[in-house]
Amino acid sequence: MLTIMGRSSTGFCDGVNRRSFLRIGTLAAGATAMSLADVMRADAAQAAAGAPRRHKSVINIFLAGGPPHQDMWDLKPDAPAEIRGEFKPIATKVPGIQIGEVFPRIANIMDRCAIIRTVVGAAGGHDAWQCMTGWPPRELQFLGGRPSIGAVAAKVQGPVDPSVPPFVGLANRTQHVPWSDPGSFGFLGPAYGCFKPEGPGLGDMQLAGITRERLDDRQGLLRSFDRMRREMDNSGMMDGVDAFTQQAFGVLTGSKLLEALDISREDPRVRERYGDGKPYKYQYDGAPTANDQLLIARRLVEAGVRCVTLSYGRWDSHGQNFDLVRDHGTKLDQCFSALVEDLEERGMLDDVTVIAWGEFGRTPKINEGAGRDHWPNVSCAIMAGGGMQVGQVIGATNRLGEFAQNRPVHFQEVIATLYHNLGIDPSSKPLVDQAGRPQRLVEGDIIHELV
Numbered sequence: 545m546l547t548i549m550g551r552s553s554t555g556f557c558d559g560v561n562r563r564s565f566l567r568i569g570t571l572a573a574g575a576t577a578m579s580l581a582d583v584m585r586a587d588a589a590q591a592a593a594g595a596p597r598r599h600k601s602v603i604n605i606f607l608a609g610g611p612p613h614q615d616m617w618d619l620k621p622d623a624p625a626e627i628r629g630e631f632k633p634i635a636t637k638v639p640g641i642q643i644g645e646v647f648p649r650i651a652n653i654m655d656r657c658a659i660i661r662t663v664v665g666a667a668g669g670h671d672a673w674q675c676m677t678g679w680p681p682r683e684l685q686f687l688g689g690r691p692s693i694g695a696v697a698a699k700v701q702g703p704v705d706p707s708v709p710p711f712v713g714l715a716n717r718t719q720h721v722p723w724s725d726p727g728s729f730g731f732l733g734p735a736y737g738c739f740k741p742e743g744p745g746l747g748d749m750q751l752a753g754i755t756r757e758r759l760d761d762r763q764g765l766l767r768s769f770d771r772m773r774r775e776m777d778n779s780g781m782m783d784g785v786d787a788f789t790q791q792a793f794g795v796l797t798g799s800k801l802l803e804a805l806d807i808s809r810e811d812p813r814v815r816e817r818y819g820d821g822k823p824y825k826y827q828y829d830g831a832p833t834a835n836d837q838l839l840i841a842r843r844l845v846e847a848g849v850r851c852v853t854l855s856y857g858r859w860d861s862h863g864q865n866f867d868l869v870r871d872h873g874t875k876l877d878q879c880f881s882a883l884v885e886d887l888e889e890r891g892m893l894d895d896v897t898v899i900a901w902g903e904f905g906r907t908p909k910i911n912e913g914a915g916r917d918h919w920p921n922v923s924c925a926i927m928a929g930g931g932m933q934v935g936q937v938i939g940a941t942n943r944l945g946e947f948a949q950n951r952p953v954h955f956q957e958v959i960a961t962l963y964h965n966l967g968i969d970p971s972s973k974p975l976v977d978q979a980g981r982p983q984r985l986v987e988g989d990i991i992h993e994l995v
Contacts, residue, residue, distance in 0.1 A: 601895065604899055605880070608724075610903055612859070612861060615916075623908070636651040644873065650881050670903065677691065692730065711850065714840060718855065831855035831856060834856070922945070
C-alpha cells in the first residue's frame with residue numbers, strides 16, 4: 545500500500561520503522577504487486593527499449609441489472625403494442641440507423657459510435673462477470689476464476705506511469721454486491737486487482753501531517769520527505785537502497801492520481817456538460833446514475849490508467865420499465881455523449897474504447913406491472929472510440945426482439961475486441977494459471993466489422 549507514515553512503537557521520529565520503509569511505494573491492494581521501485585526498473589527498461597509512451601485504454605460502463613434492448617438501441621415499432629412499448633425510434637446522424645427517443649444526444653454522435661444488437665451467450669446471472677471477463681462466472685472457479693480485462697492489462701502491460709495504477713474500479717459497493725464488481729483478478733492473484741479510490745487504498749495514500757487538502761502543497765510534501773531522508777541517511781539505511789527505490793521517493797511527492805480523481809479541478813463548463821446524474825432514482829440495491837464517474841474515468845485514462853470500470857444505474861426493470869428508462873436513459877444520454885465528445889476534443893478518442901452494456905436483455909413482452917423481465921437470449925451494447933470502424937449497427941434481432949436473427953456476437957467476441965484495442969492480442973501466448981497450465985484470454989475472435 546502507499547502507507548508511508550504508520551503507527552509504530554519504535555522507529556524514526558516521523559513514525560517510520562524499517563519494515564514500513566520497505567513497504568513504501570506499493571500501491572493499495574489491487575493496483576499492482578510491484579513496489580514503485582520495481583515499477584521504476586520496468587519503466588527504465590521500457591525507455592531503454594524505445595517503447596512508446598502513448599497508451600490505449602478501455603472505459604467499461606456496466607449497466608447493472610440488464611438494460612432493455614428494445615427500449616434503447618433496438619426498437620421494434622412494427623411489433624404489437626405489448627412488445628414495442630411506449631418509445632418511438634428517432635433518426636441518428638447516420639442515415640438508416642435509429643435508436644430510442646430518450647437518446648437524442650447519442651443520436652447526434654452516432655457517426656462516432658457502433659451498436660451491437662445481438663450480444664449472446666449470457667449465463668443469466670445478475671452480475672458483472674461476463675462484461676468484465678467474457679467468461680461464465682464458474683469458469684476455473686477453483687483457481688479463483690478467469691481474470692478481467694483490467695487485471696490482464698495490469699499483468700501483461702503494467703503501468704503507463706509509475707505513480708498511476710493501470711486498473712481502477714470506480715463502482716462503490718452496492719447492496720447487491722455483484723453489481724459493483726469492478727472486475728476480478730481471477731487466477732492471476734490479488735496483485736493484479738483494481739485500485740478502488742473509495743476503498744481503504746485511498747486512505748493509505750497519506751503522509752504524516754499532510755491532509756488531502758494539503759496535497760497540493762509541494763513544499764510541505766518535500767519537507768516531509770526531506771525529514772525522512774535525513775533520518776534514513778543518519779541510520780545508514782539509504783546506503784543499501786538502489787537508485788530506483790530512491791526515485792520512488794520522488795514519485796510519491798506527486799499527486800497525479802489524486803488530481804485525476806478530483807473533479808473539482810475540472811473546468812466547470814466540462815462538469816456541467818457531463819452532469820451529475822442527480823437526483824438518483826430507481827437505485828434500490830444497485831448503483832446510482834453517477835454521471836461524474838464518466839468524467840473521472842476520462843481524467844484517469846488521461847493520467848495513464850489502462851482500464852477503468854464503473855457501474856451505472858440499476859436497470860432491473862421488472863416494474864415501471866418505461867419510467868426507469870426515461871430517467872436512466874436520459875442521464876446516460878448526457879454523460880455518454882459528453883465523454884465521447886470530450887475524448888475526441890482532446891485527441892484521445894482513437895486511443896480510448898468506451899463500451900456500455902449489461903449482463904443480459906429483457907423480455908420482449910411487457911408484464912402486468914409495465915415492466916420487462918430477464919431475457920438472457922439476446923442483449924445489446926454501444927461502443928465508441930478505440931480506432932474502430934464506427935457509424936454502424938452490427939447484427940439484427942427478429943421482429944419481436946426475441947433472438948439474434950443474423951450475426952450473433954458472443955460476449956467473448958466483445959472482450960476479444962477490447963483486448964485488441966488495448967494492444968493485447970487475444971490469441972497471443974496464453975497466461976499461466978496457478979497450477980502452471982496455459983490459459984487463453986478468450987476463446988472468441990475479435991469483431992472484424994469493427995477492427
